[in-house]
Amino acid sequence: MPTDLKLTQDLDIEIINGDFMIGESSYQHQKTLILSDKGEFKEYPMRGVAARRYLEDGKPDDLAREIRQEYVIDGMLVNTLKIGNGGQIEVDAFYTL
Numbered sequence: 543m544p545t546d547l548k549l550t551q552d553l554d555i556e557i558i559n560g561d562f563m564i565g566e567s568s569y570q571h572q573k574t575l576i577l578s579d580k581g582e583f584k585e586y587p588m589r590g591v592a593a594r595r596y597l598e599d600g601k602p603d604d605l606a607r608e609i610r611q612e613y614v615i616d617g618m619l620v621n622t623l624k625i626g627n628g629g630q631i632e633v634d635a636f637y638t639l
Contacts, residue, residue: 572613597638623635
């Protein structure tokens with residue numbers, strides 16, 4: 543399980559009593575990959591799902607395929623991935639490192 547700086551729900555760095563919080567970060571890595579557009583990570587410019595592009599696409603299979611590819615590239619094993627009619631994304635994935 544990777545550890546990293548903890549992020550809030552708004553993806554800001556979590557600070558408590560003036561200290562950065564550190565903890566298990568799989569979920570926030572997954573969320574960040576889904577929300578990030580290509581080019582947002584300077585070191586890895588081809589990373590990111592850019593889920594916003596798929597909102598009006600009407601093809602949840604394309605979004606699921608992109609999420610699965612990005613997670614595998616990032617070192618995760620994806621057990622299940624479901625996208626509901628309302629756009630809810632349910633993922634069971636974990637890092638194999």
